[in-house]
Structure formats: C-alpha cells, structure tokens
Amino acid sequence: MNLVHGRHHTSALEWAVAILGGALVIALLGYLVAEAVRRPDTPPDVLARVERVRVVRGGYLVQIRVANRGERTAQGLIVTGELRRDGAAPATSAATFDYVPARSERAGGLFFQDDPRAGRLELRVGGFQEP
Amino acid sequence: MSTARVITPSQSPVQRRSSTRRFAVGLARALAGAIIFALPLLMTAEMWWLGFSMPPFRIALLVAVLLPLLVGMSAISGFEPTHDVWEDVRDACVAFAVGVVSSVGILLLLAVFTQGMSVRELVGKATLQAVPASIGALLARSQLGGGEEARRERAERAPSYWAELLLMTVGALFLAFNVAPTEEIVLIAYRLPLWSAVGVVVVSVIAMHAFVYAVEFHGQEAVPEGMPVWLAFLRLTVVGYAIALLISAYVLWTFGRFTGNAPLMIVIPTVVLAFPAAIGAAAARLLV
Numbered sequence A: 001m002n003l004v005h006g007r008h009h010t011s012a013l014e015w016a017v018a019i020l021g022g023a024l025v026i027a028l029l030g031y032l033v034a035e036a037v038r039r040p041d042t043p044p045d046v047l048a049r050v051e052r053v054r055v056v057r058g059g060y061l062v063q064i065r066v067a068n069r070g071e072r073t074a075q076g077l078i079v080t081g082e083l084r085r086d087g088a089a090p091a092t093s094a095a096t097f098d099y100v101p102a103r104s105e106r107a108g109g110l111f112f113q114d115d116p117r118a119g120r121l122e123l124r125v126g127g128f129q130e131p
Numbered sequence B: 001m002s003t004a005r006v007i008t009p010s011q012s013p014v015q016r017r018s019s020t021r022r023f024a025v026g027l028a029r030a031l032a033g034a035i036i037f038a039l040p041l042l043m044t045a046e047m048w049w050l051g052f053s054m055p056p057f058r059i060a061l062l063v064a065v066l067l068p069l070l071v072g073m074s075a076i077s078g079f080e081p082t083h084d085v086w087e088d089v090r091d092a093c094v095a096f097a098v099g100v101v102s103s104v105g106i107l108l109l110l111a112v113f114t115q116g117m118s119v120r121e122l123v124g125k126a127t128l129q130a131v132p133a134s135i136g137a138l139l140a141r142s143q144l145g146g147g148e149e150a151r152r153e154r155a156e157r158a159p160s161y162w163a164e165l166l167l168m169t170v171g172a173l174f175l176a177f178n179v180a181p182t183e184e185i186v187l188i189a190y191r192l193p194l195w196s197a198v199g200v201v202v203v204s205v206i207a208m209h210a211f212v213y214a215v216e217f218h219g220q221e222a223v224p225e226g227m228p229v230w231l232a233f234l235r236l237t238v239v240g241y242a243i244a245l246l247i248s249a250y251v252l253w254t255f256g257r258f259t260g261n262a263p264l265m266i267v268i269p270t271v272v273l274a275f276p277a278a279i280g281a282a283a284a285r286l287l288v
Helices: A012-038 B013-042 B045-053 B054-077 B083-109 B119-143 B147-158 B160-179 B185-193 B195-215 B229-254 B264-287
Strands: A001-006 A008-010 A044-056 A060-066 A075-083 A093-100 A107-113 A120-125
Touching: A001 B013, A001 B195, A008 A012, A012 B083, A012 B160, A012 B185, A012 B195, A012 B264, A044 A120, A060 A075, A060 A093, A060 A120, A093 A107, A093 B185, B013 B083, B013 B119, B013 B160, B045 B119, B054 B083, B054 B119, B054 B160, B054 B229, B119 B185, B119 B229, B160 B229, B160 B264, B185 B264, B229 B264
Parallel strands: none
Antiparallel strands: A001 A008, A044 A060, A060 A107, A075 A093, A075 A120
C-alpha cells in the first residue's frame, strides 16, 4: 500500500505505525466516551476486609484490603480495626488510605499486640474526602 | 563523549593535549546539562521516596529502556556526526555515567543521602534520578555547545521519520518523568469528570499538531511538499500522541500508580500524563 505524494514516499512500515497509532487514539476516545455516557455518578462505596494475619516482631499484623465499588474516588479514607477479647479492654488500630479510586482496591495493614485470631476483630470504614 | 577521538600513535603531543581538553570540555558540558535537566526532580521529595518504594526490577527495566533511547539520541543529535554505532553506545554510556555521578553528588550535597540508608535505597534513588540527568547530559551537547559548524551540519541532515519518532519518545519520556512522580497527576486524574478526560485528549492532540506544524518555531517542520494534511496529521501528530500515551502508561506503571486500579483508573491518569508528554514529544522535535 505504498503511496507517493510528490517527492514524499510513505513506506508500508510507516503506514502500519500510522494505523496502529490512529487505532489506539480512536479506541481511547471511544472507550472514554462510552464510559462517560454509560456510567452513573455514584459516591464511594467502600468495604474493608481482612486478607491475612501475620506474626511480626511487634505483635501481629492484620493485612487489610479496601475495595471501592463507587464511581468516585475516596480520599483520606480511614479504616479502623477494633479487637475485642473477653475480659480485656478493646484494642484499636487505624490506617488512612490516601486514595481509593473508583472501582479500585488498596492494601494496608493494622498492627495489634495481641493475636486478633484469639478475639473478635471488627473493621470499620470511617470518613473520607472527595478529592 | 564523541569529542574524545581514539588517540592514534600518529598524533603529536599537541594534538593529544587538545583532544584531552576537548574531552574535558565535553564532560563539563554534559555535567551542566545533567544538572539543569535533573535539578527539579533532585529536589522533589516523591522521587526520593520512589527510590525505595519501587520494586528494583522496575528500576532495572527503566535503565534497559533508557539506554537504547540514549544511543538513538546520540546518533541523531550528537555533538558531531558519529561514525558508527559503537561511538553512540559509548556516548550513551558516558551520558548515563555523568547522570549517575551528578545525581549522587547533588543528593549528597543536599543531604538526601544520609547514613543508615540501605544500599538498595541509595542505588534506587541514584538510578531513578539518572534518567532525566542522562537525557540532559546527552542533550547538552546538542544544545549548549557544539558550535555553529556542527549545528549547521546537523541542520542539513534532515532526520528520518524513525529518528523523529525516537526524538518524540525521548521528549515524551522526559516530560512525563518530570511530572509523574508528583501526587498532582493522580489527584487530577481521580477528580477528573469523564467528559473532561475526553477534552484533555482532544486538546493534547490539537496542541501537539500546533507545536509540530502550525506554529512557526525555529526548527519547525513544514508539511512535506505534496503530502495531504490528513496524512501529515496521522503520521506525526497521531502517532506522536500514541507514543505519548504509551510512554505515560509505562512511566505511571513504573512508579506503581496503577496497582489495584480499575481499567478506567488506569486510562484516566494515562490521559492526564499524556498531555505534558505530548507537548514534550512535540517540543523535542523542535529542539534537536
């Protein structure tokens, strides 16, 4: 598919690159427009869950994961873990997530001195800010 | 540096002295370029943190991507026309070395490097900073110096299409690298309404086309004779923007900005970063 324009000559490889580049840009625009038309603008909808518990030098690390199902980003999201054990005062630990983007996940951790598996660990998702 | 010719036995002591002097001048120029190009990032806190938070593999990959680009740049914009690929490889290595040395020097001066840091952290920080620094070191020879003669000689050799694409890649990488470490890129992306993202794409492409063809800068390309406007637009502007997108995505991935993100939250930060990257790509063609 070689074309000659005056003195200029466009080789097959140049055409291939041009077509790939054009396809990428058109696909990008199509994707963004489709998302813009289709997506409802829902606020952050965040759940936190425990991934696993590890023994570390200072006690126990609870690795957590927060998932945002909303279409907006939560900024400065606070997740608190409260560990209740029979006959002991509840222990708390908190983590702040800078950003939990729309439909995305972030990982973090909470430290406790006692084994969370020996008690009842409750994760609570606190407030956030719209970026 | 390409100023350092291999000294053959036939050279007189005078020639040898002047060759050494030229090498020293070239090195000083490269150092100046490295510092000018790297200083903004050397003084960016996010870059220090990335030095230890980034997986070492991604830092190594970055160097593997950078070195061939430096070799290509040396071939296109070198201080004087180089004769074979090994000279370009040597120049690229010197530029990288100058980039590392100048970064380490300034990070030591500013006490960013302190006692108690692990070797991995020090290497990570220095290597990351060497990316803009080595691009600066190599560019310095085409911009800061080189003399009128070399400049004219280069102007006569119009770079090939592939050379232009390589220059655009380096320009996109440099500008993307400069803004990607800051939090503002993801902050802008996360608050950007989708229709604004569409607008950013359109404006990026228009701005790029204006930079490349429409505005009359020094070193400006005119649309080649007989080429239809749409083809000129497709060949350099659209392909250039596609390069800016790919480089932006690569840089954001390298800095770990995509971890855990949904596809849309990968696309939008890429679009945001591709705006400066596209300008960088277009400007690189005008500079060299």
